[in-house]
Amino acid sequence: MADHAILAGKRVLLVVAGGIAAYKSLDLIRRLRERGATVRAVLTEAGARFVTPLSVQALTEDTVYRDLWSLTDESEMGHIRLSREADLLVVAPATANLLARMAAGMADDLAATVLLATDKPVLVAPAMNVRMWQHAATQANMALLESRGVRRVGPNEGVMACNEYGPGRMAEPMEIVDAIAAIFAEDAHLPLAGRHAVVTSGPTHEPIDPVRYIANRSSGKQGHAIAAALAKLGAAVTLVSGPTRLPDPPGCSVVHIETAREMLAACEAALPADIAVCAAAVADWRVDGPSDRKLKKDGGGPPALALTENPDILATLSRPGERRPALVVGFAAETGDVLAYATAKRARKCCDWIVANDVSPGTGTFGGSDNTVHLIRADGVESWPTMPKDAVAARLAEVVAGYFAGK
Structure with a gap:
């Protein structure tokens, strides 16, 4: 288990995409904040069908960002600033659709845009049906993202919401916390970290x-x-x-x-x-x-x-x-x-x-x-x-x- 003390004061931008595993993102927010991290959230349109913006806002105690075209948000917090004020971007759950858009370099909604505009490390926690995860397209997209420096935690094996069994379950919140802490610990030992x-x-x-x-x-x-x-x-x-x-x-x-x-x-x-x-x-x-x-x-x-x-x-x-x-x-x-x-x-x-x-x-x-x-x-x-x-x-x-x- 990674040293969680390193999370104190760290800024995490959490992207919540549309999957049944989105409910775990609420616990992830709570676990990160317990360890002193601040969490700001971007909720996709599909993600908002699984967890409510109000729930996310209550746990982060911050604005929940959803709309790329929101003039209020853009005047107060542009998407470039949003993507770069964090120390780490975490995508949990990372759906097959969002992984594909990340691999293609698309910027068709706020989540994809901040992920394309960031110069900070990115961690994804894939979550999808086993067949979707094993599909050649998803595997190629994930391999391409990892070759670009994107980190991954999971997916785990288990029973899916659709009653199929296999790899595709999103990593548990504490596994994701461990992965986040490990990234910060690794960066802390890099000689040019912070430069x-x-x-x-x-x-x-x-x-x-x-x-x-x-x-x-x-x-x-x-x-x-x-x-x-x-x-x-x-x-x-x-x-x-x-x-x-x-x-x-x-x-x-x-x-x-x-x-x-x-x-x-x-x-x-x-x-x-x-x-x-x-x-x-x-x-x-x-x-x-x-x-x-x-x-x-x-x-x-x-x-x-x-x-x-x-x-x-x-x-x-x-x-x-x-x-x-x-x-x-x-x-x-x-x-x-x-x-x-x-x-x-x-x-x-x-x-x-x-x-x-x-x-x-x-x-x-x-x-x-x-x-x-x-x-x-x-x-x-x-x-x-x-x-x-x-x-x-x-x-x-x-x-x-x-x-x-x-x-």
């Missing part, structure tokens, strides 16, 4: 016309791996990603952008943060006044493209001020004199660290699976051996955790 990291990744695309753009060969593999590694150590990670072919890393809140200006805006919107890792290969220049129509060959030679400089994201995030992250890490992709250029870049941008690598033709760094980097800090240079990008990311995340352990 917020902003990571940039991939290329940017700067439009020339509606068809063409200026870009580079960055795959985003290193930046995405760093985001995943920081999340694995407990950080709440906002990944700002340019166009890549990579899936969103599990456990991260991802903002997809195309241009450098959009990337800067997304980074600034994500502040405050403890950590910023600027791994994206941002285009230095953009076309000044891209055409709103496709440029055509007209026999007069190629068009003259007037370029203007893009905003410097690393220098902007490194600028002194209250919103500057405590640790700002930049990347320097060079094709010659790697250490000299990267060292000068660290001083010029005013960032704390620079991760430098050689992206010369033949190294295979852009688009490849391996990387050879040098970590440049004020106290010197640390050269790492060639290793897979996931290993580079894990090692960098450990160094970041060590930096904050000394604070």
Whole structure:
């Protein structure tokens, strides 16, 4: 049994979906509050057919949220704020329908929307008929959600309300309490728990016309791996990603952008943060006044493209001020004199660290699976051996955790 003392002061957002097991959610609320947790509830339309909003409100002593389109609720408590003010989201019961909508990334009611908008851990307690649970679609949906970092407790075996026997019964309230406490205990031992990291990744695309753009060969593999590694150590990670072919890393809140200006805006919107890792290969220049129509060959030679400089994201995030992250890490992709250029870049941008690598033709760094980097800090240079990008990311995340352990 997990240590329940860790639940004191924790904020749980409970999503109650429409299943006969919803009656257990009332006892779950009571058990959590007995242990010092605060519980706020979202009740689906179907869930309200099994337990009344009044019952849930009486036990939580808080507003019960039901309608995505409620203007009163949106003015006082928007769905984004609702999803992020909790320390953990718990779905109990988690019906086959809600699991399917979660897997598909739908946002067609308040419950699905808060689950899609959250950057906090999610625990589901499945509850459904045995055949529904064993159906290939449900199993695939659950596997996909777990691959994205969603935790699960149950289901248990037993007699169903429909008199069938097998797996599908929702876990008992105290089992769910144990699972919640275990998640908080696990996070409490993660070195970056409670830290917020902003990571940039991939290329940017700067439009020339509606068809063409200026870009580079960055795959985003290193930046995405760093985001995943920081999340694995407990950080709440906002990944700002340019166009890549990579899936969103599990456990991260991802903002997809195309241009450098959009990337800067997304980074600034994500502040405050403890950590910023600027791994994206941002285009230095953009076309000044891209055409709103496709440029055509007209026999007069190629068009003259007037370029203007893009905003410097690393220098902007490194600028002194209250919103500057405590640790700002930049990347320097060079094709010659790697250490000299990267060292000068660290001083010029005013960032704390620079991760430098050689992206010369033949190294295979852009688009490849391996990387050879040098970590440049004020106290010197640390050269790492060639290793897979996931290993580079894990090692960098450990160094970041060590930096904050000394604070």
